[in-house]
Amino acid sequence: VAYFDDPRYRKDKRGSGIVKFRYRTLEDEYRIREDEYRTREEDLEDEYGSPENEYRTREEEYQTLEDKYRTLEDEYETLEDEYGILEEEYETLEDEYGIPEGEYRTLEEDSEAEYGSPENEYRTREDEYGILEEDSEEDSEDEYWTLEEDSEEDSEGRIRSPQEDSILKKEGL
Structure with missing residues (x-):
């Protein structure tokens, strides 16, 4: 064959x-x-x-992610540049206003030394008010109890029996 x-x-x-x-x-x-x-x-x-199609799909996904990463990286660099510019402006302003700020702080400290701190003064007044309020409450309580005791004593003396009332009426009192 x-x-x-x-x-x-x-x-x-x-x-x-x-x-x-x-x-x-x-x-x-x-x-x-x-x-x-x-x-x-x-x-x-x-x-x-097919492995080729799968590979292409994954390669496209990777490319997309890489593009997004580049975009984010560019945005980050832009923000970093803007931050640098703002930082330079701040330093410039700090240089310009640094001296007046120091003078202001000195004047503020001198004023506090001469006239006292408004915060301390407020706290002192608050403490005084608290003490006065406590004293006032104690005095009011004492006065209330005194008045109540007096009232009870007065009312005890005023309560009369019906016999006393009739006697007093007869006498004209």
């Missing part, structure tokens, strides 16, 4: 019908298996996706 890739088969133009039949059969089997392989490959690509 000779096969289709056998060099003798090609030289032998006469060839038997069996060899030709075998050649066609093998060729048909090869085509069928090749079609089955392609079908399986396509099914697998449909089911799992």
Whole structure:
């Protein structure tokens, strides 16, 4: 039996019908298996996706993330530059107003030394008010109890029996 890739088969133009039949059969089997392989490959690509497509997708995602990172990095650099500018302006203003600020603090300290601190004065007045309020409450309580005791004593003296009332009426009092 000779096969289709056998060099003798090609030289032998006469060839038997069996060899030709075998050649066609093998060729048909090869085509069928090749079609089955392609079908399986396509099914697998449909089911799992081709590695190339997956790689491209991930590469695009990576590129997108890289672009976002660059954008954020640029924004950060811009903000950093703005901060540097503001910091320089602040230093300039600090240099300009540093002396008057020192003078103001000196005047404030002198004023506090001469006239006292408003905060301390407020606290002192608050303490005095608290003491006065406590004294006032104590005095009010004492006065209340004294008045109540006096009232009880007065009312005790005023309560009369009905007999006393009738005697006093007769006497004209």
